[in-house]
Amino acid sequence: MFEHYIWDFDGTLYDTYPMMLDGFMHTLKEYQITADRQEIFRILKEKSSASVAEKYALDFIEFSKTFKSYEGKGWEDPISYPGTKEMLEAIVAKGQKNYILTHRTVSSTIELLKKEDMLHLIEEIVGPENKFPRKPDPASLTYLVEKYQMDRKKTVMIGDRTLDVLAGKNAGVQSIFYDLDYVLEDIQADYIVRTIPEMLEIIQS
Incomplete structure (x- = not known):
C-alpha cells in the first residue's frame, strides 16, 4: 500500500x-502553577507544548x-512500545523505507534508537536542527517528499497527535492516527489504528 513511512x-x-x-x-511547579496532569496530557495530544505555555x-x-x-535530569531513558522494532523491520523487509519527523533533537533520537538497535531501520531523521517550522507546517514533510522523490499517494505520516495528522494533510500525503492512548476523538486521518497488529495489517497489505 505504502512505500514511505514517516513516523x-x-x-x-x-x-x-x-x-x-x-x-x-x-x-509548571517552578512557575508556582498547580496543574492537572491529565489536562496537560490532553493539551499535548490535542495541540503542542507551546499550547501549555500559552494556557498559563x-x-x-x-x-x-x-x-x-x-x-x-537523568531520568530513565524511554523505551519503544513493544513490537515497534518488528514493525519497522517488516517495512524494511518489503523494500520500503522509514523516516522520523520529530520535535526531539536528532542527536537524542539517534541515541535512543542505537540503544535498541533500530537506527539502521531509519533512512533519515528530521528534527529541530533542520530549522523547519514545527508541525503541522508541512515544510519538513515536503523536504522529505522532494528529497526522496516520494509518490505522495504512497507516502504516509504516522503520529499520535492532531498536529501529525494535519502535517500529513498539509503536505498532501496520507495520514495514520496512531491512537495508543485512547485520548483523542474525531481525528480526520485517512486511517486510525490502535494497536501494532493493526499497523502491521496496513504494512502487509
Missing part, C-alpha cells in the same frame, strides 16, 4: 509521555528551556 517519535514509536509529563509538571500566559522560549533542563 512521529514521541508517543508513537517510543513511550516518552510519562517522562515528558514529569518534566512539564516540574516546570508563559513565554514559550523560557518555558521550553526550563522544561528541557528537567527533561535531561
Whole structure:
C-alpha cells in the first residue's frame, strides 16, 4: 500500500509521555502553577507544548528551556512500545523505507534508537536542527517528499497527535492516527489504528 513511512517519535514509536509529563509538571511547579496532569496530557495530544505555555500566559522560549533542563535530569531513558522494532523491520523487509519527523533533537533520537538497535531501520531523521517550522507546517514533510522523490499517494505520516495528522494533510500525503492512548476523538486521518497488529495489517497489505 505504502512505500514511505514517516513516523512521529514521541508517543508513537517510543513511550516518552510519562517522562515528558514529569518534566512539564516540574516546570509548571517552578512557575508556582498547580496543574492537572491529565489536562496537560490532553493539551499535548490535542495541540503542542507551546499550547501549555500559552494556557498559563508563559513565554514559550523560557518555558521550553526550563522544561528541557528537567527533561535531561537523568531520568530513565524511554523505551519503544513493544513490537515497534518488528514493525519497522517488516517495512524494511518489503523494500520500503522509514523516516522520523520529530520535535526531539536528532542527536537524542539517534541515541535512543542505537540503544535498541533500530537506527539502521531509519533512512533519515528530521528534527529541530533542520530549522523547519514545527508541525503541522508541512515544510519538513515536503523536504522529505522532494528529497526522496516520494509518490505522495504512497507516502504516509504516522503520529499520535492532531498536529501529525494535519502535517500529513498539509503536505498532501496520507495520514495514520496512531491512537495508543485512547485520548483523542474525531481525528480526520485517512486511517486510525490502535494497536501494532493493526499497523502491521496496513504494512502487509
